[in-house]
Amino acid sequence: MLSWIIKNQLAEVLIGRANAQSFMPTQASEIAKSVDSLYSFLLIISLIACVIVIGGMIYFAYKYRRRSANDKTAYISHDTRLEILWSVIPLVIFLFVFAWGWIIYHDMRTMPKEALEIQVIGRQWAWVAEYKNGVQSNVLVVPVKRDIRLVLSSPDVIHSFYVPSFRIKQDVVPGRYTSLWFRAEVMGEFHVFCAEFCGTSHSGMITKLRVVSQTDFDKWLIEEADSSLLPPVEYGKKLFTTKTCASCHFEDQPGVKIGPTMKGLFGLENHEMVDGTTVTADENYLRESILASQAKVVKGFGPRSAMPAFQGQLSEKELSAIIEYIKSIK
Ligand code: CUA
Numbered sequence: 294m295l296s297w298i299i300k301n302q303l304a305e306v307l308i309g310r311a312n313a314q315s316f317m318p319t320q321a322s323e324i325a326k327s328v329d330s331l332y333s334f335l336l337i338i339s340l341i342a343c344v345i346v347i348g349g350m351i352y353f354a355y356k357y358r359r360r361s362a363n364d365k366t367a368y369i370s371h372d373t374r375l376e377i378l379w380s381v382i383p384l385v386i387f388l389f390v391f392a393w394g395w396i397i398y399h400d401m402r403t404m405p406k407e408a409l410e411i412q413v414i415g416r417q418w419a420w421v422a423e424y425k426n427g428v429q430s431n432v433l434v435v436p437v438k439r440d441i442r443l444v445l446s447s448p449d450v451i452h453s454f455y456v457p458s459f460r461i462k463q464d465v466v467p468g469r470y471t472s473l474w475f476r477a478e479v480m481g482e483f484h485v486f487c488a489e490f491c492g493t494s495h496s497g498m499i500t501k502l503r504v505v506s507q508t509d510f511d512k513w514l515i516e517e518a519d520s521s522l523l524p525p526v527e528y529g530k531k532l533f534t535t536k537t538c539a540s541c542h543f544e545d546q547p548g549v550k551i552g553p554t555m556k557g558l559f560g561l562e563n564h565e566m567v568d569g570t571t572v573t574a575d576e577n578y579l580r581e582s583i584l585a586s587q588a589k590v591v592k593g594f595g596p597r598s599a600m601p602a603f604q605g606q607l608s609e610k611e612l613s614a615i616i617e618y619i620k621s622i623k
Contacts, residue, residue, distance in 0.1 A: 321483055321504070322459040322475045327397045329460070334393070338386060401461070404474050408442035409435070415445065415452035415465040417601050418494035419537035420485060428517040429535045433485060433502045435477060436510040442474045449601060453489035456502055462488055477504040493599045494551055497540055529618025532611055541600065552600060553591045559620040565592040579616045583607070 320326050412423040413433065422433045435441050445454055445465040452465040454473065463473040487498035505513065523531070533539050541552035558564075561574040567590045572578050581588050584607075586600035607615070 318457040319479070319481075319483075320458070320460075321479050321481065322461070322477055324397070324401055324475065325458065325460040327400070331390075331393050331397060335390065338390075401474075404442055404472060405440040405476075408440040408474055410442050410444060411435070413443045413445050413454060413465075415447045415454060415487065415491075415498070416537060417449050417492050417599075418487075418498040419540045420454070420487075420498070420500045421535055421537070424514060424517075426514060426518050428514055430517060431500055431535050433500065434510060434513055435502065435504055436507040437477050437480050437504050439507070440474060440476050442472055445471045445473060448606070450491050451489050452487045452491050452498065455486045455488035456483055457486070458483040459502075464489060477502075480504045480506065494540055525614045525617040526621045527618075528611075529614035529616070529621075532615050533618055536603070536607065536611070536615065538615070553594055555619050555622045557623060559622075566590060567592050567594065576616055576620075579619055580612065583612065583615065 317329060317332075320329060410425065411433070414421045414423065419431060420433065422430050424430075443454070443463075445463060446469075447465045447467045449467060451467065453462060454465055455462040456475070459475045459477070461473055461475050463471050465471060481504055483502045483504070485500045485502050487495055489495075491498065543554045543556070558574050559579070563571040564574045564578075565571050570589075572589060578589070584602060584604045586602050603612075
């Protein structure tokens with residue numbers, strides 16, 4: 294089994310397309326192949342070293358075991374040639390690995406000049422992609438075989454943008470921009486994770502990266518751009534996702550999620566708060582709860598709710614569309 298793995302991995306390294314497909318996510322970007330080749334090389338070198346060291350220990354322990362009470366331990370000093378050899382060989386291997394790693398890292402960090410730029414905002418707890426024509430989307434849609442540069446930012450805490458299939462990961466830091474580039478080689482849908490613990494719903498801070506043809510991409514971008522002309526309820530429904538409400542509030546099912554459900558909320562009388570007071574869930578209550586979420590916290594969700602305040606994050610048009618949408622969830 295082990296020899297089979299080593300043989301197959303070695304063969305792949307040798308023909309220059311090391312591919313640990315059996316236990317790694319799909320290689321969907323150019324850089325993924327280089328990363329995997331280096332990874333496989335490290336794995337094989339470590340396995341060989343492990344076999345030599347552990348095997349040698351077992352062999353010598355057996356060969357030079359004490360056979361009788363008269364056995365004397367031989368006087369062992371040192372061997373300069375051997376010592377030089379086992380210092381120089383690993384040194385050469387490590388320098389080689391360093392150089393290989395540096396080349397890949399340099400590729401990863403050198404932003405291509407003619408890249409399609411997309412702003413990606415990571416916030417508690419969702420990803421939002423902003424395109425040059427103003428389109429905002431929770432799903433990151435990109436054209437295939439084209440250099441893409443992401444400019445990452447965060448309005449709250451540190452997140453980390455991670456696409457395993459592309460072998461790329463970059464911290465998203467509040468107060469500054471970080472960037473990342475990739476070139477998707479295959480079409481399809483890939484997972485995007487947040488790889489930096491960022492609060493209650495960190496584990497839910499996931500989205501999809503959809504790689505489509507250039508034609509489909511252009512079409513999608515135009516269709517999405519038209520969505521702000523939608524009727525308020527539909528526009529609000531879209532915003533409910535892109536503005537991250539949906540990651541904590543179920544639209545229809547009660548319970549389970551972090552925030553209270555929106556189902557049947559509008560018009561609710563005697564809506565109980567954590568401090569024992571009750572309110573009527575009218576437009577002004579919804580408005581206040583979105584803009585200053587800490588003002589009134591629903592019973593069972595406090596005492597300090599985890600919801601970020603949206604003051605300054607929404608235009609009046611967006612705010613009323615979201616409220617219209619919440620009103621429509623019966
Ligand atoms: Cu964002 Cu973890």
